[in-house]
Structures are given as C-alpha cells and as structure tokens.
Amino acid sequence: MGNGADERSGDRAEAARPSNRHSLRARPAGEGPPLLPDAGATRKREHLRINLEEDVTGRGITNGFERYRLAHQALPELALDQVDTAVTLLGKRLAAPLIISSMTGGFAEAGALNRVLAAAAQALGLGIGTGSQRVALAGATTATSFQVRDVAPDVLLLANLGAVQLNYGVTPDDCRRAVEMIGADALVLHLNPLQEAVQPGGNTDFSGLARRIAAVCRALAVPVVVKEVGWGISPETARLLADAGVAAIDVAGAGGTSWSEVEKHRAAIPRAQRVAGAFAGWGIPTAESLRLCRAAVPHLPLISSGGLRTGIDIAMALALGATAAGIAGPLLRAAARSAEALHEELLVLIEQLRIAMFCTGSGTVAELRRPGILAALP
Ligand SMILES: Cc1cc2nc3c(=O)[nH]c(=O)nc-3n(C[C@H](O)[C@H](O)[C@H](O)COP(=O)(O)O)c2cc1C
Numbered sequence: 089m090g091n092g093a094d095e096r097s098g099d100r101a102e103a104a105r106p107s108n109r110h111s112l113r114a115r116p117a118g119e120g121p122p123l124l125p126d127a128g129a130t131r132k133r134e135h136l137r138i139n140l141e142e143d144v145t146g147r148g149i150t151n152g153f154e155r156y157r158l159a160h161q162a163l164p165e166l167a168l169d170q171v172d173t174a175v176t177l178l179g180k181r182l183a184a185p186l187i188i189s190s191m192t193g194g195f196a197e198a199g200a201l202n203r204v205l206a207a208a209a210q211a212l213g214l215g216i217g218t219g220s221q222r223v224a225l226a227g228a229t230t231a232t233s234f235q236v237r238d239v240a241p242d243v244l245l246l247a248n249l250g251a252v253q254l255n256y257g258v259t260p261d262d263c264r265r266a267v268e269m270i271g272a273d274a275l276v277l278h279l280n281p282l283q284e285a286v287q288p289g290g291n292t293d294f295s296g297l298a299r300r301i302a303a304v305c306r307a308l309a310v311p312v313v314v315k316e317v318g319w320g321i322s323p324e325t326a327r328l329l330a331d332a333g334v335a336a337i338d339v340a341g342a343g344g345t346s347w348s349e350v351e352k353h354r355a356a357i358p359r360a361q362r363v364a365g366a367f368a369g370w371g372i373p374t375a376e377s378l379r380l381c382r383a384a385v386p387h388l389p390l391i392s393s394g395g396l397r398t399g400i401d402i403a404m405a406l407a408l409g410a411t412a413a414g415i416a417g418p419l420l421r422a423a424a425r426s427a428e429a430l431h432e433e434l435l436v437l438i439e440q441l442r443i444a445m446f447c448t449g450s451g452t453v454a455e456l457r458r459p460g461i462l463a464a465l466p
Pocket of ligand 1: 135136139189190191192218219220248276277278315316317318340343344345393394395396414415416417418420
C-alpha cells in the first residue's frame with residue numbers, strides 16, 4: 089500500500105541510510121536471495137518490519153463481533169464430519185471461506201513470505217492476495233516477488249493496487265498488467281485515505297476516484313474487488329462502489345491492524361507521530377461495517393476482514409452475510425516464524441470455524457446464514 093511520491097523520492101533518501109535499519113526480525117523458511125537494491129521497496133520493507141516488531145493493533149476499538157452471539161444448539165442433528173466449510177467466491181471454490189489478505193511483495197524477503205503464504209493457501213484450499221504491485225509496475229525487477237502461481241496453481245489469487253494511484257498515473261491498462269503479472273483471478277483496489285493522509289508525502293487526492301474505479305471495472309476481463317485497509321467501508325461508500333460496477337467489497341474494518349499506528353511508528357518527526365497517534369481508535373468496527381454494507385448492497389458479495397482472530401469471528405462474519413473472511417497481521421507473523429507455524433495457525437482457525445458451525449447445527453455455510461442464528465447482545 090502507499091504512495092508513489094514516497095516510492096519515487098523519499099525512498100531514495102531512505103536507501104542511503106544504514107541498511108540494518110531495514111533488516112527484518114525474521115526470515116521465512118527457505119532464505120531468499122539478498123535484498124533487492126530497488127528503492128521503491130524500502131517503504132514496504134519498513135511496513136513489514138513494523139508489523140512484525142511493534143504492536144500495531146488499533147486502540148480503544150474492537151472488531152465489534154463481541155456484540156453478537158451465535159445460537160448454540162445442544163442437539164445439532166448432524167455429525168461434525170458432515171460439516172462442509174466450502175464456499176464459492178468470484179467464481180472459484182474455497183475449501184474454507186478464508187482469504188489470506190493482501191500484504192506484501194516488492195523485495196526478496198517479501199517474495200519468500202508470499203510463497204510461504206501461497207503454498208499454505210494451496211494446501212488448504214484458501215484464497216490469497218498479494219500486496220500492492222505499484223512498485224512492480226514501475227520496475228519489472230520486483231515482479232517475481234509477487235509471483236506465486238508455481239506454488240499455488242489452483243488458489244483464488246488476488247492482484248492488488250492502491251485505488252488512489254488511478255489519480256496519479258496508473259491506468260486501466262496498468263491494472264490489467266498487474267493481473268497478468270501474477271496470473272490473478274481478480275484485481276483488488278485498496279482504499280486507504282487515512283493512511284495516505286498521515287504519512288509524509290502521501291497521495292491524498294481521492295477526488296473523482298469512483299469514476300476511475302468504474303473505468304477499471306469496465307476495462308478488465310477479471311472481477312474487480314475494492315477493500316479498505318482497516319477502517320471499514322460505510323454504506324454510502326458501498327453504494328458508490330456497487331454503482332461503479334465492483335464484483336465484491338472487502339469491508340476491512342477496524343479492530344485489528346491499524347495503519348495509522350504503523351505510520352506512527354514509521355514517522356521520523358514528533359508532529360507526524362502525534363497526528364497519526366490520534367487515529368488509533370478510528371474507523372468502523374468490522375462487524376458494524378459488514379452489517380451496514382449487507383443492508384446497503386444486498387446483492388454484492390462481501391468479504392469480512394479487519395481484526396478477525398478466531399474461527400468463531402469467521403463464523404459470525406458469515407452469519408452476518410459475508411461470503412468469506414480475510415486475515416492479515418496474525419498470518420504474516422506466523423509465516424515469518426515458519427511455514428509450519430502458518431499451517432498450524434490456519435488449521436486452528438478452520439477447526440474453530442467447523443466446530444462453531446457444528447454447534448450451531450450448520451452443515452453448510454448457507455445454513456449458518458439462517459434467520460435467528462446470530463443474536464445481537466443488548
Ligand atoms: C504487512 C501488511 C501489509 C499490508 N499491505 C497491504 C497492501 O499492500 N494492500 C492492501 O490492500 N492491504 C494491505 N494490508 C492490509 C490488510 O490486507 C488488511 O486489510 C488489514 O491488515 C486488516 O486485517 P488484519 O486486522 O487481519 O491485519 C497490509 C497488512 C499488513 C499486515
């Protein structure tokens with residue numbers, strides 16, 4: 089995610105600083121080649137390091153799922169083995185309704201992480217998004233760090249670009265190139281006005297973007313998904329996006345990773361730290377964003393991400409009308425430990441979801457959406 093100005097100029101200055109400032113805490117399994125000297129990757133490397141080393145969870149805000157309870161059925165009238173977690177999203181079958189949310193790429197360690205994440209998605213039949221490919225559109229050397237089809241030939245694979253880049257020179261043709269670069273099934277455009285606003289030199293002109301997103305939807309042969317990055321989608325924005333022709337929305341609400349907190353840690357001067365720090369509790373909690381968007385755009389598939397941390401959160405998101413859930417931060421940290429740790433983390437999430445479905449008498453995800461299954465707490 090992020091801004092072109094920073095990638096073009098700020099990163100040149102950063103590249104001159106001591107290289108150990110950017111060293112990551114952990115290397116994923118199977119060490120990659122040395123860091124690419126590509127200046128455009130520096131900001132993404134900082135983002136990754138901060139997400140691995142600092143607590144960047146939003147403060148004073150939750151994902152909102154604690155306000156709901158799934159109806160327990162002591163007599164579920166089905167066998168645990170019969171529970172089928174499969175869903176179809178964007179024309180592709182997922183064995184479990186989980187997407188490893190868009191995160192990284194652009195330099196060697198990120199490429200190694202993408203391969204670990206993608207191999208796990210392939211093994212478990214999940215979806216996966218890459219991080220913003222803006223840097224790879226600018227210089228082809230970094231494209232390989234986003235390419236995972238050799239280890240994940242069958243997964244639902246989502247390309248990624250910042251929607252605001254459409255106001256800064258990225259064209260529908262560039263969007264097509266991003267999709268083709270990685271053999272993606274769909275393009276995700278992310279909306280991150282707050283992140284752009286709190287980072288130095290951010291790309292903050294979001295005017296006329298709905299029209300440009302509509303042009304991308306018309307130009308591409310693959311579906312276009314729009315997501316936030318952790319502050320949620322309002323019903324007004326959901327309607328604008330539906331009118332623009334998007335195929336699905338990922339609400340990416342508040343309660344998990346906070347990008348103003350990430351930018352606060354990245355900020356070099358106290359004023360920028362204070363400005364970013366005030367937004368630690370900003371955004372629409374994920375459950376609320378999901379409920380409001382479900383009502384605003386009843387026919388559009390929704391993905392629920394932002395602060396989901398258990399399979400019960402996933403079950404509640406499905407009950408609230410999401411087709412699938414997405415998780416980013418915790419899966420990144422697990423993948424940075426090892427491929428095995430990531431696999432274990434995903435197995436736990438899927439098993440929690442299966443048991444939540446079993447104990448609500450839901451043999452399928454469709455049954456998890458039956459009326460009355462989810463109660464809002466007083
Ligand atoms: C290290 C990292 C990098 C990210 N980079 C991107 C990105 O390039 N594009 C994007 O759409 N979202 C990006 N995100 C946001 C996630 O996709 C997700 O919306 C957000 O982190 C909230 O989910 P979480 O609370 O499960 O982490 C990134 C998240 C993390 C942790």
